[in-house]
Amino acid sequence: MDDAMTERTKTNVAAIVGGGVIGGGWAARFLLNGWDVRVFDPAPESRRQIGEVLANARRALPAIYDRALPEEGTLVFCETLEEAVRDAQWVQESVPERLPLKQVIHAAIANAVKPGAIVGSSTSGFKPSELNERSTKAIVAHPFNPVYLLPLVELVGDKVTCERAAGILRSIGMHPLTVAKEIDAHIADRLLEAIWRESLWLVKDGVATTQDIDEAIRMGFGLRFAQMGIFETYRIAGGEAGMKHFLAQFGPALKWPWTRLMDVPEFDDTLVDLISGQSDAQSSRYSIRELERQRDDNLVGILRALRINKAAAGKVIAEHEKSLVVEGERDELPVTLYRQVPPSWTDYNGHMNEAFYLEAGSKATDGFMDLIGADEAYIARGMSYFTVESHVRYLDEVHAGDMLTATTQVLKGEGKKMHLYHRLFRGDGAMAATVETLLVHTDLNARKTCLPAPEVAEPLAAYAAAHENHEKSGAGRFVGEPNKSREVTSTPA
Ligand code: NAD
Numbered sequence: 001m002d003d004a005m006t007e008r009t010k011t012n013v014a015a016i017v018g019g020g021v022i023g024g025g026w027a028a029r030f031l032l033n034g035w036d037v038r039v040f041d042p043a044p045e046s047r048r049q050i051g052e053v054l055a056n057a058r059r060a061l062p063a064i065y066d067r068a069l070p071e072e073g074t075l076v077f078c079e080t081l082e083e084a085v086r087d088a089q090w091v092q093e094s095v096p097e098r099l100p101l102k103q104v105i106h107a108a109i110a111n112a113v114k115p116g117a118i119v120g121s122s123t124s125g126f127k128p129s130e131l132n133e134r135s136t137k138a139i140v141a142h143p144f145n146p147v148y149l150l151p152l153v154e155l156v157g158d159k160v161t162c163e164r165a166a167g168i169l170r171s172i173g174m175h176p177l178t179v180a181k182e183i184d185a186h187i188a189d190r191l192l193e194a195i196w197r198e199s200l201w202l203v204k205d206g207v208a209t210t211q212d213i214d215e216a217i218r219m220g221f222g223l224r225f226a227q228m229g230i231f232e233t234y235r236i237a238g239g240e241a242g243m244k245h246f247l248a249q250f251g252p253a254l255k256w257p258w259t260r261l262m263d264v265p266e267f268d269d270t271l272v273d274l275i276s277g278q279s280d281a282q283s284s285r286y287s288i289r290e291l292e293r294q295r296d297d298n299l300v301g302i303l304r305a306l307r308i309n310k311a312a313a314g315k316v317i318a319e320h321e322k323s324l325v326v327e328g329e330r331d332e333l334p335v336t337l338y339r340q341v342p343p344s345w346t347d348y349n350g351h352m353n354e355a356f357y358l359e360a361g362s363k364a365t366d367g368f369m370d371l372i373g374a375d376e377a378y379i380a381r382g383m384s385y386f387t388v389e390s391h392v393r394y395l396d397e398v399h400a401g402d403m404l405t406a407t408t409q410v411l412k413g414e415g416k417k418m419h420l421y422h423r424l425f426r427g428d429g430a431m432a433a434t435v436e437t438l439l440v441h442t443d444l445n446a447r448k449t450c451l452p453a454p455e456v457a458e459p460l461a462a463y464a465a466a467h468e469n470h471e472k473s474g475a476g477r478f479v480g481e482p483n484k485s486r487e488v489t490s491t492p493a
Contacts, residue, residue, distance in 0.1 A: 012073070013038065015088035017081060017105060019046040021053075022122045023094035025147025027075065028057035030090070032148065033172040034070030039077050040084035047077055052289060057148035059401070060296040063342030064149070064303045064317050066363055067324040068403065081105070082112040090168060092141065094122040102126065103134045110135035118165050124189050127182040128157035141165060142186055143174075146292070149299050151175035151316045154186045173320040175313070194259075201260045203278065204271055210278040226302055227312050300344065326367055330407050332470065334463075336367030336422070337406035341398055352398040357424065358390060361435025364406035364422040372459040374452070383453065385418055385439040393474060396432045403427035406435075411475060413464035416441045416449050421475045434474050 014030040016023045019041035027037045027050055039050060054075075062069055078084040085091045091109055095101055102121065109119055120141030121131050131138045139157030144150040153169050155162040156179045166176035179186050185193065195217075202208045208216070224233050231243075238246030265271055283291065306314025326338045337360060347353040365387070369375065374385060398404065405425045412419035422435040443450045452460065 012036065013088045015085040015091040017084060017091065017093045017109065018095035019050050020094065021145060022143065022147060024050040024053035025145060026092045026094060026143065028054050028148040029172055031073045031075055032057055032061050032069050034073050036073040037075050038084040038088065040081045056292055056296055059343060060300055061148050062340035063300045063344065065321050065324060066339055067321055067326055068338045068340060069324065081108050085109055085112045086114065088113065089117055091117055091119045092122065097124060099126055099130060102131055106131050106138050107134040110137045118161060118168065120165065125185045127184065129182060139165060140186065146296065149296060151313050152177060154179055154188060156182050156186060173316065175316045197264060198259055200265045203275055204265045210275060211282045227306060330405065333407035333409050334371055335405055336364040336408040337404065339404055341400055341402045341404055343400040346400050354394060357392050357394060357433045358435065360404055360406060360424055361390065361392065361422045361437060364408055365420060365437060368408040368420060372456050372463065374456045378456065382444045384442055384444055386442045387437055387439050390435060390437040391477065393434045396430050398426055398432045409470055410460065410464040410467045411472065413460035416451055418460060421472065436475055
């Protein structure tokens with residue numbers, strides 16, 4: 001699909017020092033956003049582990065976008081730290097959370113890295129001033145597991161470096177949050193620690209099992225937190241009287257207090273056995289990789305829901321997607337859709353469900369509308385096209401992970417009417433479907449049809465003229481018409 005892809009210059013290199021759970025996630029995030037990645041991790045298991053994280057990421061990350069991510073970068077495992085970092089624009093340290101080890105590693109990175117490169121540490125708790133005792137370069141760039149799906153990165157340290165880092169992180173679909181001053185454990189882990197500590201007490205005191213606590217989170221406030229944080233949530237909880245009323249009502253309770261505050265339960269064998277025993281009873285029927293896939297599938301669903309409202313992390317995805325350009329031609333027709341088929345588009349027959357052929361056609365229409373200037377800004381001015389009729393021909397199976405390309409031919413583009421013929425191709429070149437669709441131009445305020453503005457009508461007419469003599473076999477069919485030109489090979493359920 002070379003002609004439909006944006007030309008990519010492979011100049012971006014990220015070095016991953018420490019390729020465990022978090023380093024593997026960073027490697028996947030950079031690779032799937034087109035960066036070349038060099039990993040240094042002396043552990044023999046590291047290649048296998050990164051391979052497994054990458055397989056999960058390839059399945060999950062493209063599913064949150066309606067456009068293909070850039071061509072994947074190249075992954076290289078290096079024998080030395082110096083070899084990994086010397087050409088990198090971004091070095092991310094993710095070695096175990098031990099300060100003396102991190103300090104030695106950062107001194108070695110500072111010696112080997114090229115000037116101007118960003119050096120980030122994934123540390124959950126240490127401050128930049130501690131990490132930099134033997135060097136000067138590192139900022140904290142603290143991500144969240146799975147790094148390839150969750151956008152948040154807390155940035156702490158030198159302001160200018162953090163600003164540059166923020167730009168790079170946005171370009172790979174992440175959300176940088178710069179912390180105003182350095183503090184142990186930054187922001188999010190402070191919040192998580194409070195929940196974690198209370199959870200340990202509740203298990204130790206026999207108030208709740210590990211499963212009860214997980215239900216208490218995921219059936220209630222956990223759902224709220226994905227879309228509004230604690231302050232917006234509590235503002236609403238204050239009712240029409242708002243935040244002041246909420247504070248007056250619940251503020252005094254903090255003095256009682258309900259929680260164990262800074263008390264930490266003794267981590268003796270009894271507590272460790274109690275918690276790990278309950279956790280095994282709760283989840284040991286699944287492997288860690290299975291749990292990761294369950295987590296990723298749920299996160300993809302949540303992120304896609306947030307995207308619809310451009311809320312919270314959904315807004316980050318929508319903004320990032322604008323940088324993923326779909327362009328080029330195929331068979332002298334414009335490419336209007338290029339994307340990976342997500343697992344959620346497949347059904348019990350193990351292939352893409354028929355509804356998503358139409359969804360792909362609808363996205364191709366959106367892509368074509370962008371091309372003729374009937375884009376977001378035009379729609380915001382109160383004009384758009386409404387679909388009045390569609391005909392889908394299911395020609396071949398499509399599976400999760402296939403790369404789908406659509407081309408769009410204008411059959412008619414005159415007056416209020418826009419008659420389009422989309423062809424959907426799989427990554428192997430086979431034509432999987434055609435979607436023929438008739439749209440009429442509509443005034444969104446009056447909810448009545450009207451003529452398009454000249455800046456849309458003219459490019460549409462130009463496409464219609466250019467496509468007039470292009471072959472149209474398969475267009476204009478009625479449902480059930482005998483197929484003269486080719487046999488339909490399958491009909492997705
Ligand atoms: P991990 O144990 O899974 O991975 C650490 C990796 O570092 C291992 O693969 C190990 O072989 C490698 N390593 C050890 N010494 C090394 C050296 N000298 N040079 C290169 N590699 C070396 O740990 P993790 O969970 O990935 O945590 C890494 C960092 O990320 C920590 O600072 C942690 O606080 C932070 N972090 C963890 C999470 C999380 O949820 N696990 C979340 C955010 C941040």
